Amino acid sequence: MASTGDTVENLPVEEARGGVTEIEQGARDSTDEMRHYLSSNFASLRDEIHKEITSRDVMLQKLEESVTRLSEDIAPVKDYVTAEMEEEDDDSSSSSSGSPEDSAPQDGDQETEEERNNRALNRCVDVMMSLTEIRKNNEEKTKIVRGFYEKIYEASPLTSLMLTFLERNRGVKVLVDCDSSYIHNLVKRLVSLDGAKCTGTFFRTFADFFECKVYLGGKAGKYSLWEGDKTVYKNHDPEVSLAQSLAQMVIHLIFKTRGCPYACNDEMHEKLYEKIEQEELQKKNTSGVCMDDLIKDALSMKTPLGREVSLISVVPAMLVKYGSKKGMSILQREIPFLTFFFMQRVIPKMRN
Template sequence: MASTGDTVQNLPVEEAVARGGVTEIEKGARDSTDELRHYQSSDFASLRDEIHKEITSRDVLLRKLEESVTRLSEDIAPVKDYVMAEMEEEDDDASSSSSDTPEDGAPQDGDQETEEERNIRALNRCVDVMMSLTEIRENNEEKTKKVRGFYEKIYKASPLTSLMLKFLERNGGVKVIIDCDSKDISNLVRGLANLDGEKCAGTTLHKFADFFECKVYLGGEAGKYQVWEGLKWVDKYHDPEASLSQSLAQMVMYLIFKNRGFPYKCDDDQCEKLYEKIAQEALQKMTSGAYMDYLINDALSMKTPLGREVSLISVVPGMLVKHGSQGGMRTLQEQVPFLTYFFMQHVIPKMRSIIN
C-alpha cells in the first residue's frame, strides 16, 4: 500500500472515472454495444415479422380449412343428391315402362318403394360390373356371394364410396384378384415392391394396387394378424372390405390424376403443396402421441412421402366403409379434418366430372 508521501500514478481509465467522465475505450465499448443491440433488435424484428407472416398465412389457411370442415355435412348432401339423380336418370327408361306406373301417369302409394327398387337396381348393376372385373381364387358359390357382399358394403357405406364404384363401373380396365381363403396375397403374387420401393413377400401384404398392371390384389379373409413394431409384436385386424375400398381408391387416384397415385395432377403445384402440408400436419399429430385409427396410422407409418401420401388419401373411403357413413365421417373430422376436406373438395368433383 502506498504511503502518504508517495505519488500515485492513475491510469487514464481511473482518472476518467475519478472525474466522473468516460474514457475513449469505454466510449468505444458502449458504442459497439449499442450497435450490437441495434443490430440484434433490427434483425430480431425482421425475423419476428417473417415468422409472424408465415404463421399468419398458415393460420389463415388452417382457419379456412377448419371453417370448411364444419360444413362437411352440407357438402355431402349435394354429392348424395348427385348420385341419386344419376341413378334416377339411368333408370328413366326402365321406370317409365314399369308396371308400378299407371297409364295415366297418376302417382301411387308405392312411389317410395319404387324409388327403393330403382336404387337396388342401380346397386346391383354396379356390383354386377365389378364382379365381372373380379377373379376369385378357387372360386365357388360361397366365395362369389362373399365377394359380392364386399362390393355391396362399399357401395352402401356412403355416397362417396358408391360414387367411387360407379367411376370404376364406367371406366373399366381394372382387374381385381381376391383370395378368400387368406388374409394376405401370398397365393396371388410371390413378391412385389411396395409404395416405399421395398421388396415384399406376399405374406406381408393384405392388399395391393398395382398401377402399372391395373390390378388390385386382396386377401379376402378377415381376422387378426401380428406385425413387428417398436421391438414388439402388435396385434392388428384385417378388414377386407375396408382394404378393398382403399386399394380401389388408390387405383381411382391413379386413373384420374395420372400421377403415380397422388391425388393431384403433375402440374398442379398449388394442390401439391396443400396436400403435402395436410400429410405433414397429420404425421406431426400422430408422432406427437395423438390417437389415430389404425387405418390412418398405417398410412402415415409408410417411410417415404410417396408411400404416405398415396396411402393417406385412400383412408377416407376406408374409414367410411369400416365405420359406416356417419361414424366414419365423424372420426375423419376428429382425426384428419383437412384430409377429409381435400377429398371432398378436390377428389369428388374430379370423379363427378368424369362420370358426367
C-alpha cells in the same frame, strides 16, 4: 405370377340410363354445397399464390398460410356435413313410406326410390364382379366377394361414387384369394410404394398401378404386429382394405401420378398436399394424439410417396370401416385438412 384360379363369370349388366341415381345426386349435392361455401376463399388463395410465388421459400410460406386458413374454414364445414348426414338418415328411414310421384316408370309401374337405389347398386356390383377373378372360385366365395362390393357401395355416397367411377371405366382387374388374408397366392413379388422388393406374404392388399390390378387377401381375421415394445393385435376387414386399394387405383386413373391426388403439372396442389401430409405426420409423432389405425398405418410408410398415396385413400376406407356418419365425424376430427382436400380435389374428378 401365380395362377389366380377360376374367373368369375361375366354377369349381364343393365345399361346405364339417363340421369343419375339418388346416391350419386346426394354425393354431387353435398360436394357442390361445400365447394360453393368455400370457393371464394380457396379461389382467392390460389390466385394469390400464383401471383406472389417467386421462389421455393416463398411458396412454402404461402402453403403454411393456406393450411391456417383451411383450419378456420373446417369448423363450419364439419357442422354442415354432420347436418347432411343426419338428414340422409332421416330420408332413408322414411323412404319406404315416401311418395312415388317423382319415381321413374318401369313396365307400367311406379318405381320407388329404394328400388332405383337397389337397381343402381346391383348394376354396379354386377360390373365389379365381372372385373373380378376369385382364386379357386365357388358359389360361397362369389357370395363373399359380392358382399365386399355391396358393403363398399352402401357405406357412403362417396364410396358408391368411387365404385360407379370404376363401373363406367372398367379398366381395372381385381384378384381375390378368399382362402388367405395375404396375396402371396395371387402374386409372388411386388415393389412396394416405399420402393422395396417384397413377396406377397407382406401384403393383405395391393394396388398395382402399372398392371392396373388390385390384389386382395379376402379372408377376414386377426393379425399381430410389433409396435414399439409390445405386440398389437388388429383386425383384417377385407372390404376396408379393398376400398383403400380401389381408391388408390381410382386416384391413379384420374391424376396419372401413381396414386397421388394432384396432376403432375399442378405444383400448387402438390405442395399443398405435401404440407398437409407433413402436418399429419407431425401429429402422429406427438404423444397423446388420438389417431385411428388406418391413419397411423398410412403415416408409418417410410417414403413421402408411400405416405401420400396411402393417406389420401384412408378417407373412403374410414367410411367403409365406420359407416358414413361416424366415419366422417372421425375424419373431420383426426384429419380435417386431408378430408377437405379429398372433397375439393378428388370427389369432383370422380363425378366428371
